[in-house]
Amino acid sequence: MKALPKILFFIAAAMLLTLFVFPMWQITLIAPQYPTGVTMYIWVNKITGSEEGTLQNINILNHYVGMKYIEPDAIPELKYFPIVVIVMALLGMTLAFTGRWKWWMGWLILGVIGCGLGLYDFYLWEYDYGHNLSPTAPIKIPGMAYQPPLIGNKVLLNFLAKSWPHIGGWFIGGTFILGAVAIWLQKRNTSNT
Amino acid sequence: MKNQSKQLFNLLLAAMAVFVLVLSSCGKASQGTTSGALSGNAASKVYVAPGQHDEFYAFMSGGFSGQIAAYGLPSGRLLKVIPTFSVDPEKGYGFNEETKPLLNTSHGFIPWDDAHHPALSQTNGETDGRWIFINGNNTPRLARIDLTTFETAEILEIPNSGGNHSSPYLTQNTEYVVAGTRFSVPIPQKDVAISSYAENFKGALSFVKVEPTTGRMNIEFQVLMPSHGWTFFTSYNSEMKNSLLEVNASQNDKDFVAAVNWKKAEEYLKAGKAKDFPANYMHNVYSDETHSATSTAMKSVKVLIPSECPGLVYLLPTPKSPHGVDVDPTGEYIVCSGKLSADITAHSFPKMLKAIENKEFDGDISGVPIIKFESVLGGTVKEPGLGPLHTEFDGKGNAYTSFFISSEIVKWKVGTWEVIDRQPTYYSIGHLMVPGGNSMKPEGKYVVALNKITKDRYLPTGPELTQSAQLYSIDGDKMELLLDFPTIGEPHYAQGISAEKIKPKSKQFYKLSENKHPYVTPTEKDAKVVREGNNVHVYMTMIRSHFNPDNIEGIRVGDKVYFHVTNLEQDYDVPHGFAVMGATNAELLIMPGQTETLLWEPKKEGVYPMYCTDFCSALHQEMQGYVRVSPAGSATALRWWLGDEKPVQ
Known part of the structure; x- marks a missing residue:
């Protein structure tokens, strides 16, 4: 089973591509008038909703408190993140064949840093949407900000906002775990020989 | 064999006009306050907790309101009034430019009508929740309501008709919606003496074909009933009178129920037997894509004349002013209530086929054979009450007949003709409704009485009082009154259907x-x-x-x-x-x-x-x-x- 770590590392890198199949993150808003909730899905390359009109509906809700319109076209990350993800995936898959665990380690650290930066960027966007409010908002509550949680649940006025990773997000976690296992196995193989 | 013959022959039978015979509820008012007490657990049987949904939809016609309303059962809660034949400023119906064409007729724009009989579309004899059809009585029309949107999707004017009352009747797979006529009129219309009724007046039965996917209606053909005639599809005026009908139309011992073989009609149509009659009627269709209706003038209609088409129509003698004609779910019996008879007559469908085969006729009217009464009689419910009108079935072998004069519902057994139970209604029941009770697959849990008069049942509201429906449980041997609830206009007839057949398809918004x-x-x-x-x-x-x-x-x-x-x-x-x-x-x-x-x-x-x-x-x-x-x-x-x-x- 000498090839096992290579296979695992290859799979770990390839798993990044699931980001094009599943959303990374989801934010759900729940209120009495929205019994089933309004869910927004954040992908690596787009923002969608549980229904066709979801984004419009969230924007309508947001405009009462003066939040900016969420317009996917105005978010540059949705354009360059996909390239970063593809490059990382291809690089990782190529490195898998080399069997050099130190390179793998380098790739993995790069990935963790990238992921951390991505989350920080996500936080900044949330902060901006939640704090940068229009001075002409119909509803103004002094001291109130509407930043949804990075991860977890939070009550924002009449809404409960729930922010959690979606399938794509869990797969990224899987990439790191599987990658680490592959490195550990490969390192053991190498030191045994 | 039964089903086969049903498919082969596909009887079409019609119920009749409710002629107000001013046989009102005299003497009943005093009874009302004394009886109708509820057993202890009735409230819990109709209680639908806040946020919960009812088990059934009930669609009740609004009678002279011209609309149809959707209620939940068992709670009796009003869910929506669906504007159909009457304008509705609340919804802009008939006022906005888009819906005005729906109310267009050959007489111009008409803002009102009298809507009596809703009929749910069926597939294999079972209600399917796609559409509900309803008649416009005064200016003869048929409407189709789309049950994904609960909006009127189409209104078709019926030419050669005066009073589209005995309508609509559906065939088992909604191939046709059939419309009878309450008034015979000169066909085509002309200026003649009213006393020339017997010679000049005719009644047409309209067979409206329904396109199976879109539901769009089209008058495929009409059957012109004999020229010296009876007024109706289900005839109660075989005396051929035109005035003081309440006396003159009630003298013969037996009138007729007409049975029409629509498969045969299709054959004659194919064989080119139909004549093109000039006609003038409007066909109005609403589109959910343009959110607008269009109105098209139609100029002719195909007509079949029974005397030229043997085997198309037969007459079944039925005691005194047959009113309701209802086929039991097995298709074996045709229950005809002679409104002024003391008995309920059930004709046997297999016997009728046999009598036709053996030519057991008792003369004819203008070439339409009259089947011998004895040859077609299936059974009689003896003296069940006064003024039987309509019958619905529960799918468990029981029938429920409304009695207008004695103001009650009588439950009896199909086949043995014995009366099982009777319950008073408050007051003067016309139609009654079991969900699916006029189809081959009734959902026999409740029967709803559709009453004409309420008198003292509710808080008074001046001279004009609400009309009402009453809900009875029919789970057990005895019927149990559970609930009274007010309705819009006159709840003339109704249809009920399991909510699950409609709920999942209900549209949320337009894209x-x-x-x-x-x-x-x-x-x-x-x-x-x-x-x-x-x-x-x-x-x-x-x-x-x-x-x-x-x-x-x-x-x-x-x-x-x-x-x-x-x-x-x-x-x-x-x-x-x-x-x-x-x-x-x-x-x-x-x-x-x-x-x-x-x-x-x-x-x-x-x-x-x-x-x-x-x-x-x-x-x-x-x-x-x-x-x-x-x-x-x-x-x-x-x-x-x-x-x-x-x-x-």
Whole structure:
């Protein structure tokens, strides 16, 4: 089973591509008038909703408190993140064949840093949407900000906002775990020989 | 064999007009207050907890209100009044430009009718929840309501008819909707002496074909009943009288129920036996894509004459003024209630086929054979009550017949003809309804009494009192009264259906991307005002919580202003309304994704407010604007804007 770590590392890198199949993150808003909730899905390359009109509906809700319109076209990350993800995936898959665990380690650290930066960027966007409010908002509550949680649940006025990773997000976690296992196995193989 | 013969022959039978015989509920009022006590647990049987849904939809005609209303059963809660034959300012129905064509007839625009008999579409003899059909009695019409939207989708005028009462009747797979006629009239219409009734007046049975996927209706053919005639499909006036019907039409011992073999009719049609008769009627269709109706004038109809088409129609003698004609779920018995007879007569369908085969006839009327009464009689329920009208079935071998005069429901057993139970109704029941009780698969849990008179049953409201329905449980041997509830107009007849057959298909909103209205404003950027001579078209949008534009100048007295308002919302339950001061029609009530048009003709100069009428959001009150109207010929520039945006011109 000498090839096992290579296979695992290859799979770990390839798993990044699931980001094009599943959303990374989801934010759900729940209120009495929205019994089933309004869910927004954040992908690596787009923002969608549980229904066709979801984004419009969230924007309508947001405009009462003066939040900016969420317009996917105005978010540059949705354009360059996909390239970063593809490059990382291809690089990782190529490195898998080399069997050099130190390179793998380098790739993995790069990935963790990238992921951390991505989350920080996500936080900044949330902060901006939640704090940068229009001075002409119909509803103004002094001291109130509407930043949804990075991860977890939070009550924002009449809404409960729930922010959690979606399938794509869990797969990224899987990439790191599987990658680490592959490195550990490969390192053991190498030191045994 | 039974099913086979049913398919082969497919009887069409009709129920009759409720002629108010002024045999009202005299002597009943005193009884009312004494009986009808509820057993202890009745309340819990009709209690539907807040937030919970009813088990059944009940669709009750509004009678002289011209509408149909949807209720939940067992709670009796009113869910929606569906505007059908009558205008409804609340919804802009018949007032906005889009729905006006639906009420177009060969007599012009008619804002009202009298709607009696709803009929749910069926597949294999079972209700399927696609559409509900209903008749317009006064100006003969048929309407189809789409049960994904609960909106009137189509109205078809019926030519050669006077009083489209015995209608509509459906075939097992909704191949045809059949419409009888209550009044015979000269066909084609002409100026003749009313006393020439026997010679000149005829009644036509209309066979309206239903397109299986779209539901679109089309009069495939009519059967012209014999010329010296009876008035009706189910005849109760074989005396051929035209006046004082309450006496003259009640003298013969037996009148007739007509059985029409529609498969045979199709054969004759194919063989070219039908004659083209000139006719004049309107066919009105509403589209969910253009959100508008169109009205098309139709000019001829194909007619079959029974004397030229042997085997098409047979007459079944039935005691005294047959009113309701109902086929039991197995298709074996045809239950005919002689309204003025003391008995309920059930004809046997297999016996009828046999009698036809053996030619057991008792003469004919204009070439239409009369089957011998004894040869077709299946059984008689002896003296069950007074004034039997209509019968529904529970699918467990029991029948429930309404008795107008004795004001009760009688439960009896099909086949043994024994009376099992009787319960009073409050008061003067007409039709009754078991969900699916006129189909091959009844859902026999409840029977609903549809009453004509309420007298003392509710808090008084001046001389005009509510009409009502009553819900009885029919789970056990004995019927149990559970609930009284008021209804709109007259609940003449009703249909019931398991909610699960409709609920999952109910539309939540219209997709804006599929809106093909000629004056749609798909985004706020497209909002504009266009003048074409004296016609001004306002392309307006609405979304929480503003109109775009909400300020308009440059309208002049004498202009016809068309507000084409598009609701940009794409969410469940976010309609907006639109009203402008001085409009002589009504408001608009616009569902998400829909466009509707209000015509406004300002008579005087000034500044006119407009606003949203349907409470839409926290800023509903702020959803408003102004239109400036200048004198005729004034030079005020046409300008429009929203908020601080620079006026566009």
